[in-house]
Amino acid sequence: MSQSIQFSTPSRTPHLLNLPHSQFNRPLSSISFRRFPLTTIKYTSIRASSSSPSPSPDLDSSSSSSSSSQVLLSPNGTGAVKSDERSVVATAVTTDTAGIEVDTVTEAELKENGFRSTRRTKLICTIGPATCGFDQLEALAVGGMNVARLNMCHGTRDWHRGVIRSVRRLNEEKGFAVAIMMDTEGSEIHMGDLGGESSAKAEDGEIWTFTVRAFDSSRPERTISVSYDGFAEDVRVGDELLVDGGMVRFEVIEKIGPDVKCLCTDPGLLLPRANLTFWRDGSLVRERNAMLPTISSKDWLDIDFGIAEGVDFIAVSFVKSAEVINHLKSYLAARSRGGEIGVIAKIESIDSLTNLEEIILASDGAMVARGDLGAQIPLEQVPAAQQRIVQVCRGLNKPVIVASQLLESMIEYPTPTRAEVADVSEAVRQRSDALMLSGESAMGQFPDKALTVLRTVSLRIERWWREEKRHESVPLQAIGSTFSDKISEEICNSAAKMANNLGVDAVFVYTTSGHMASLVSRCRPDCPIFAFTTTTSVRRRLNLQWGLIPFRLSFSDDMESNLNKTFSLLKSRGMIKSGDLVIAVSDMLQSIQVMNVP
Numbered sequence: 207m208s209q210s211i212q213f214s215t216p217s218r219t220p221h222l223l224n225l226p227h228s229q230f231n232r233p234l235s236s237i238s239f240r241r242f243p244l245t246t247i248k249y250t251s252i253r254a255s256s257s258s259p260s261p262s263p264d265l266d267s268s269s270s271s272s273s274s275s276q277v278l279l280s281p282n283g284t285g286a287v288k289s290d291e292r293s294v295v296a297t298a299v300t301t302d303t304a305g306i307e308v309d310t311v312t313e314a315e316l317k318e319n320g321f322r323s324t325r326r327t328k329l330i331c332t333i334g335p336a337t338c339g340f341d342q343l344e345a346l347a348v349g350g351m352n353v354a355r356l357n358m359c360h361g362t363r364d365w366h367r368g369v370i371r372s373v374r375r376l377n378e379e380k381g382f383a384v385a386i387m388m389d390t391e392g393s394e395i396h397m398g399d400l401g402g403e404s405s406a407k408a409e410d411g412e413i414w415t416f417t418v419r420a421f422d423s424s425r426p427e428r429t430i431s432v433s434y435d436g437f438a439e440d441v442r443v444g445d446e447l448l449v450d451g452g453m454v455r456f457e458v459i460e461k462i463g464p465d466v467k468c469l470c471t472d473p474g475l476l477l478p479r480a481n482l483t484f485w486r487d488g489s490l491v492r493e494r495n496a497m498l499p500t501i502s503s504k505d506w507l508d509i510d511f512g513i514a515e516g517v518d519f520i521a522v523s524f525v526k527s528a529e530v531i532n533h534l535k536s537y538l539a540a541r542s543r544g545g546e547i548g549v550i551a552k553i554e555s556i557d558s559l560t561n562l563e564e565i566i567l568a569s570d571g572a573m574v575a576r577g578d579l580g581a582q583i584p585l586e587q588v589p590a591a592q593q594r595i596v597q598v599c600r601g602l603n604k605p606v607i608v609a610s611q612l613l614e615s616m617i618e619y620p621t622p623t624r625a626e627v628a629d630v631s632e633a634v635r636q637r638s639d640a641l642m643l644s645g646e647s648a649m650g651q652f653p654d655k656a657l658t659v660l661r662t663v664s665l666r667i668e669r670w671w672r673e674e675k676r677h678e679s680v681p682l683q684a685i686g687s688t689f690s691d692k693i694s695e696e697i698c699n700s701a702a703k704m705a706n707n708l709g710v711d712a713v714f715v716y717t718t719s720g721h722m723a724s725l726v727s728r729c730r731p732d733c734p735i736f737a738f739t740t741t742t743s744v745r746r747r748l749n750l751q752w753g754l755i756p757f758r759l760s761f762s763d764d765m766e767s768n769l770n771k772t773f774s775l776l777k778s779r780g781m782i783k784s785g786d787l788v789i790a791v792s793d794m795l796q797s798i799q800v801m802n803v804p
């Protein structure tokens with residue numbers, strides 16, 4: 207039996223849009239009760255043998271057994287993958303255009319644990335020397351990486367191309383849907399690359415020279431080159447120079463032409479291309495910084511590279527205003543097929559906090575880039591800034607990523623600190639869409655374990671939230687601008703509320719652009735959201751959003767046939783079963799239906 211409400215669709219009859227709202231305010235819909243027709247859909251099976259156990263993502267799952275990459279947080283917490291499971295993934299084949307595509311790991315998780323315990327928080331890994339090999343990337347994908355991030359501050363374009371192609375190959379050959387995010391270098395001030403050395407140690411009381419001169423050969427002793435030509439002019443004797451937001455500190459003691467002599471006051475390791483800020487009388491000096499372009503000429507070349515390689519997201523470093531986001535978006539619209547690359551604004555400067563709402567409104571998502579943010583505002587202000595950014599994004603329906611130092615100690619150690627676990631928990635509790643690893647996965651010693659910690663902590667905190675029945679009481683602001691958008695928004699808000707109140711197993715959303723799926727995600731319902739979309743690129747981008755399990759599926763305007771097809775396909779693959787209660791919404795028909803899977 208299916209109970210449905212269907213709205214007549216102003217979006218498909220645009221001339222109706224000018225009618226007074228009252229036209230639409232009366233019930234446009236009829237509630238119908240009908241038996242769900244059962245039809246069989248022919249399809250080609252995608253799954254490989256199901257004889258091997260599936261990865262169990264839940265910390266407390268009773269089915270967990272020992273695992274080769276077992277981690278830490280719970281005696282029975284599973285590691286990223288068991289070796290026998292990896293072979294399941296390795297033999298899975300996808301792409302039957304008449305069938306359905308979902309990534310192999312999600313499928314295994316759904317079968318093993320049912321819908322309810324599926325992870326809602328998405329995970330991003332920065333790829334670097336520790337994780338750029340095909341097998342290493344596969345281990346991350348199996349461990350739950352939804353998005354691979356490439357930081358254009360490091361590595362050559364050839365290196366990045368290699369990683370992008372490996373990820374694409376993983377997706378094609380092994381059935382993953384890992385999205386790729388390219389992160390621009392931006393043009394803030396940073397140190398040079400230390401002439402090939404991996405680090406340099408600055409000791410207390412040493413005098414170092416920071417210079418705008420480039421070195422011809424090897425780096426002179428205790429000398430650091432600086433990326434920004436105006437540096438020597440801008441600093442003043444007495445200024446404090448912070449490397450990486452204070453990991454190492456110097457005081458400016460003398461200026462000699464292009465050279466600035468500095469006394470080390472807080473010793474530490476200088477890393478290649480580390481960020482530099484200077485402070486005067488307790489405040490960040492940023493007059494000249496503000497003149498630097500947000501997207502440098504090198505960044506534009508990287509962006510062209512990203513377009514050519516078909517990345518899914520471009521994260522823009524040191525965004526100051528909405529203008530640069532709009533500029534990039536129109537550039538992308540002209541160069542790549544419209545809307546195919548999402549633009550993520552990195553909130554990591556004072557200006558970006560000042561102009562937060564307009565920046566987020568212009569973007570397709572935002573990143574709380576706490577590394578540089580913590581170098582620009584006092585550290586104790588970072589948590590409040592994080593909370594505000596997460597809330598603004600939620601209000602405006604943009605995915606938000608919490609990034610940097612989540613598990614910093616795991617660069618060196620196989621287990622996180624308790625404080626790090628608390629930090630990850632807080633980001634999950636704030637219901638951010640995604641968590642990001644930086645050095646932990648790029649160059650750390652335990653990338654897979656770090657990812658497992660993110661996964662297990664996310665699962666545990668999400669479950670805690672559900673057990674406490676903390677349905678959101680915070681009203682979400684209305685954001686739709688057209689009447690059609692408003693209808694979609696109301697449908698999604700209602701669907702999420704009904705899902706919680708009725709305790710349904712999943713919300714199914716049929717969405718061509720992905721917008722309707724994001725509207726359901728925004729409500730953070732208790733159940734997972736199966737998002738069906740027709741294109742592979744939309745499916746990959748949905749990977750960044752909270753609670754969405756994206757499938758690629760060809761579907762039509764006929765909801766009944768879509769539902770039939772979906773149920774049939776998912777049932778045959780053991781992902782749902784008869785009797786499961788689902789709510790289905792669709793953006794073509796603007797409809798909402800409640801039904802048991804036949």
Ligand SMILES: Nc1ncnc2c1ncn2[C@@H]1O[C@H](COP(=O)(O)OP(=O)(O)O)[C@@H](O)[C@H]1O
Pocket residue numbers: 332333334335357359360361477479577644645646648649
């Ligand atoms: N593509 C890469 N090639 C080499 N090293 C990398 C790469 N990406 C990241 N790393 C290393 O991982 C560290 C942490 O990454 P991330 O936080 O993204 O960069 P940053 O420290 O520059 O902000 C970097 O400092 C760098 O040492």
Ligand SMILES: C=C(OP(=O)(O)O)C(=O)O
Pocket residue numbers: 357359389523554574575576577578579609610644
């Ligand atoms: C994510 C960040 O940016 P990047 O690693 O590129 O400095 C950050 O500053 O926190």
Ligand SMILES: [K+]
Pocket residue numbers: 357358359389390391392523
């Ligand atoms: K960057």
Ligand SMILES: [Mg+2]
Pocket residue numbers: 523554575577578579
């Ligand atoms: Mg940064």
